[in-house]
Amino acid sequence: MSTLTVDDVSKYYGDVTAVEDLSFEIEDEFAVLLGESGAGKSTLLRCINGLASPSEGEIRLNGEPVNSSQADIGMIFQQHNLVDGVSAYVNALNGGLNRTSTLRSLFQWQSREAKEQSLEALQTVGLLDEAHQTVSQMSGGQQQRVGIARALVQNPRLLLADEPVASLDPSSAETVMTYLKKAAVEHDVTALVSLHQVNIAAYFGERFIGLRDGHKLFDVERDGLTADLIDDLYGDVETVGLSDSRQGDDELDPEAVGEMVEQRVES
Amino acid sequence: MSQGRDDGNPITTYFGLSEIGGSPVEQKLTELKRRKTKRRLYTLLGIIFGGALFLFSLGAVGFSLGELVKQWPQFIDALGGYFPPGTLFGVIPFVDIGQYWEFMIDAGLIFEFETGAGGIFGPLYGQEVVGPGAMFITLAIAFAGTVLGVPLALILSVMASERVVPYPFNFGFRAVMSVIRSIPALVWVLILIPLGGVGSFTATLAVAIDTVGYLGRLLTDELEEISEGPIEGIRSVGASKSQIVSFGMLSQVFREFIAWLAFDLEHNVRVAIGLGIIGAGGLGLELNIQRRTFNYTEMMACILLILVLVGSVEYLSQRVRSYLREGDEVETESIVTILIKAPKRIISATAGRGRE
Numbered sequence: 001m002s003t004l005t006v007d008d009v010s011k012y013y014g015d016v017t018a019v020e021d022l023s024f025e026i027e028d029e030f031a032v033l034l035g036e037s038g039a040g041k042s043t044l045l046r047c048i049n050g051l052a053s054p055s056e057g058e059i060r061l062n063g064e065p066v067n068s069s070q071a072d073i074g075m076i077f078q079q080h081n082l083v084d085g086v087s088a089y090v091n092a093l094n095g096g097l098n099r100t101s102t103l104r105s106l107f108q109w110q111s112r113e114a115k116e117q118s119l120e121a122l123q124t125v126g127l128l129d130e131a132h133q134t135v136s137q138m139s140g141g142q143q144q145r146v147g148i149a150r151a152l153v154q155n156p157r158l159l160l161a162d163e164p165v166a167s168l169d170p171s172s173a174e175t176v177m178t179y180l181k182k183a184a185v186e187h188d189v190t191a192l193v194s195l196h197q198v199n200i201a202a203y204f205g206e207r208f209i210g211l212r213d214g215h216k217l218f219d220v221e222r223d224g225l226t227a228d229l230i231d232d233l234y235g236d237v238e239t240v241g242l243s244d245s246r247q248g249d250d251e252l253d254p255e256a257v258g259e260m261v262e263q264r265v266e267s
Numbered sequence: 268m269s270q271g272r273d274d275g276n277p278i279t280t281y282f283g284l285s286e287i288g289g290s291p292v293e294q295k296l297t298e299l300k301r302r303k304t305k306r307r308l309y310t311l312l313g314i315i316f317g318g319a320l321f322l323f324s325l326g327a328v329g330f331s332l333g334e335l336v337k338q339w340p341q342f343i344d345a346l347g348g349y350f351p352p353g354t355l356f357g358v359i360p361f362v363d364i365g366q367y368w369e370f371m372i373d374a375g376l377i378f379e380f381e382t383g384a385g386g387i388f389g390p391l392y393g394q395e396v397v398g399p400g401a402m403f404i405t406l407a408i409a410f411a412g413t414v415l416g417v418p419l420a421l422i423l424s425v426m427a428s429e430r431v432v433p434y435p436f437n438f439g440f441r442a443v444m445s446v447i448r449s450i451p452a453l454v455w456v457l458i459l460i461p462l463g464g465v466g467s468f469t470a471t472l473a474v475a476i477d478t479v480g481y482l483g484r485l486l487t488d489e490l491e492e493i494s495e496g497p498i499e500g501i502r503s504v505g506a507s508k509s510q511i512v513s514f515g516m517l518s519q520v521f522r523e524f525i526a527w528l529a530f531d532l533e534h535n536v537r538v539a540i541g542l543g544i545i546g547a548g549g550l551g552l553e554l555n556i557q558r559r560t561f562n563y564t565e566m567m568a569c570i571l572l573i574l575v576l577v578g579s580v581e582y583l584s585q586r587v588r589s590y591l592r593e594g595d596e597v598e599t600e601s602i603v604t605i606l607i608k609a610p611k612r613i614i615s616a617t618a619g620r621g622r623e
Contacts, residue, residue, distance in 0.1 A: 049503055071505035081500030083518045094514055098505040106513055147500075154504050 002062050002157040002190050003027040004048065009057035011043050018043035019214045022057075026192060030184055032205035033194035034233060040214040041194035045162045048192070049075045061158055071098035074151030074189075076161035076180070080143045084136040088127055088146045091135055092118040095153030114153075121149035124186060125179045141172030148176075148183050159184055161193040165200065173197070177204050198230055348563025367568040374553060374565070375400045376572055402572050405549030406580070408467055408542065409535035412474025417528070419479045424486035425512055430498070441487065447480030452538045456547060470547030474535050481534065485527045486520065493519040522591045529584035536580045540573055550576065 004026050011019045019040040033041045046052040048059050050069040059066045061073065074095070082091045096114045097105055104110065122131050125145035135143055144164055151159060164180060165173035181204050184191040195201040201208065208225050210217040210233045218229050279285040283300025353363025371377055379398040399407070426432050427440040450458075455473035463469035498515035506514065517524075543551020554569040 051499060051503060069503050069505050073503075075500075075503040077496065077500060077503075079496050081496040081503075083497045083500070083514060085521055086518060094501060094506075095504050097501065097507075097510045097514065102507060102509040102513065105510060150500070150504065 003060075004158055004190055004192065005058075005060040005063075006044070006048070007058045007060065009044070009047060009054045009059060011040075011047055011052065012055045017214050019047070019054075019211075022211075022214070022216055024209055024216065024219055026190055026207060028188075028190055029206045030181060030191045030204065031193070031207040031209060032201040033192060033209050033211060034196070034198065034201055034230075035194075035211035035217075036196065036234060039211040041211055042162050043214075044211070045075070045160050045192070045194060048158075049073050049160055051075075071154045072157045074154045074156035074159045076144070076147045076151050076159070076164050078163040078166050080140075080147040082135045082143055082146055082150070085134065087132050088122060088135055088138065088142075088149070089118060089131040091146050092121050092131075092149040092153050095121070095150040098154065118149070118153050121152040122146070124152060124183055125149050139172065140168050141176050144168065144172075144176045145179055148180055152183055152187060156187075156189055159187075159189045159191040161191070163194055163196065166196065173200065180204075198234075345563050348561075349567045351564050366564050367571060370565045370568045371572065374568075376550065376553060376569065377402055401543075401548070401550045401553050401569075402576055404467055405539045405543060405551065406536065406576065408470045408474055408539040408547065408549060409532060409580075412471045412539070413478050413482075413528070413532045413535050415471065415475035416478025416482060420481075420483035420486060421517075423479065423483045424490060425516070427483070427487045428490045428516070430490075430516065431512060444480050444483045444487070447476055448484065452477040453541060453545060456542055456545065465546045467548040470539060470542040470549075473542060473547075474538055477538060478531055478535065482527060482531045485531075486524060489520040489523045489527070490516060526588040526591045529587040533577075533581050533584040536577055540577075 006022055006024050009019060009022045010017070022040075022044065033044065035041050043052065047054045048066065050066050050073065053067070066073065083094065090108075093108070093110060093114065096110060096117070099114070100110055119128060119131060122128050125148050127142060127145055127149065130138065130142065135146055138146070147164075159180075161180060165176050168176060177200055180191070180193065183189075193201075193205075195205075202222075202225060205222065207219075207221060209219050210229065212233055217233055218224075220229065276285060281300070282304045283297050283302075284304070286297070351363040351366050353361060353365065355361040372380065377400045378396045379400055381395055381397045423440050423444055427437050427444065429437050431437070432440065452473045455476050456469055459469045459472050463472055493516055497519055498511060501511050501515035539547070539549060540551040540554075543549040543553075544555045546552060546555075550569055550573055554566060554573075557563075557565040557569060
């Protein structure tokens with residue numbers, strides 16, 4: 001049970017406004033940030049994570065302000081940001097660095113509990129058998145799943161993902177999103193995921209926040225996500241497939257997502 | 268095309284010095300010719316200056332062909348010493364390898380021997396081996412020096428990175444390494460003599476300092492090129508600063524670090540031989556002793572061992588580096604294949620036309 005509060009947050013880079021007067025609150029749900037490139041999604045996530053600090057406003061997790069990167073906020077990056085030369089297991093283990101002294105972590109003297117937790121996290125994302133593999137030899141989708149495992153090892157109360165599937169092919173994207181949602185549901189954490197594929201968002205999301213030029217354009221539940229809203233967000237683009245995907249039920253059905261994604265690609 | 272036109276003086280036209288033509292193309296052509304003339308002038312000046320400097324240098328070092336001719340017979344005599352004539356299987360004329368070998372054993376170049384003493388390595392050639400010889404002393408200087416230098420090289424290279432120490436201050440650490448590098452290891456030994464005396468101990472210290480300068484610099488360069496992603500990834504899990512350095516930064520350059528370490532060990536073996544010549548022990552010392560007494564055959568025995576030592580360390584270091592370059596693919600070529608393919612590879616590396 002955790003609540004993320006974004007309270008009147010603005011972020012400026014010199015004269016450029018990345019995010020302005022943004023406020024919302026999410027609680028125990030799988031929320032999706034929608035918007036074009038440059039809409040401010042990444043900036044917002046970096047502020048929430050503490051990798052950047054907001055120029056104005058405040059971000060709170062369960063009422064406590066977030067000032068710097070902390071273990072209870074797990075972050076999944078578009079380029080996964082793993083350490084390439086080492087195994088998936090060591091990367092997952094890195095998620096627990098916050099709970100380990102430097103000396104112990106250097107020699108991998110983590111507790112048995114931490115080691116088991118890392119392997120369990122890899123099991124959650126379906127990579128237990130590949131735990132020993134060097135991540136640079138894994139596919140993009142597998143690397144992203146290792147990224148999810150690393151975030152899980154942090155014991156997060158909030159899971160953030162910045163375009164986790166933007167650089168993946170449709171079928172890997174679907175797999176990664178399925179595992180991401182599974183991880184969030186199993187570990188009972190609030191999640192905020194930025195996506196630009198509307199159909200994927202519509203299938204996995206429970207709550208939708210649309211950003212345009214750094215401002216909030218809409219904040220709706222699944223029922224409220226209409227084609228008109230999407231048109232407003234992206235301008236005049238095709239939204240074929242959206243109506244189909246919105247009929248999907250809450251159960252994870254990779255096949256349905258696959259079909260939907262293919263339709264989208266074909267259109 | 269220009270034949271029918273009055274182009275003025277052909278020489279000034281060639282050098283682009285005359286104003287001709289009004290069209291943009293003709294103007295550009297003249298301009299290009301002028302640039303070329305300018306470039307030629309600079310090249311000419313460069314050649315004249317370089318030539319003058321060369322002649323001056325020859326004069327300064329007293330270079331004289333007459334001297335070479337005069338000394339030639341003496342050198343031929345020495346060659347007879349370097350390569351003592353003998354026979355192979357009693358018939359084929361060849362260098363008398365036995366003389367080299369005898370000296371290597373007598374002088375303890377490979378192992379130290381003692382007659383009848385209870386040695387640690389057991390009996391060899393009817394004598395007891397009591398310890399490592401000059402060859403291993405040289406290797407020990409290089410190896411111990413490298414290992415001693417690594418921690419400081421690591422610390423300095425991390426501190427020299429802008430990501431760890433903010434901009435103007437990181438240059439302080441770079442400067443330290445730069446100063447270390449500008450003083451050759453040979454000079455470091457001289458500086459350190461009051462501390463450790465003339466011998467292998469001081470040489471090891473000098474090699475360690477040299478390693479800090481060189482390995483530190485190489486690592487600094489590697490750390491410049493790491494990507495921000497993994498650092499950010501480690502930062503996002505709430506890791507401490509020292510964890511970000513070790514897991515986000517150093518883990519990215521681990522392979523490169525091992526490769527440079529192997530390269531530096533190779534470099535340090537050569538340094539250790541040089542240090543031996545000025546009294547630090549090992550093969551270099553033995554070589555210098557034999558030079559002073561004009562024992563050319565013995566000198567060559569030392570040189571042959573130097574070749575063996577440097578060659579094998581270089582071979583090992585290259586194996587390590589190529590293994591790391593190729594990632595996890597295990598090198599399957601045998602030494603023989605490598606030797607057979609070597610000329611082709613050298614040619615393809617230099618000419619860039621090799622195909623495999």
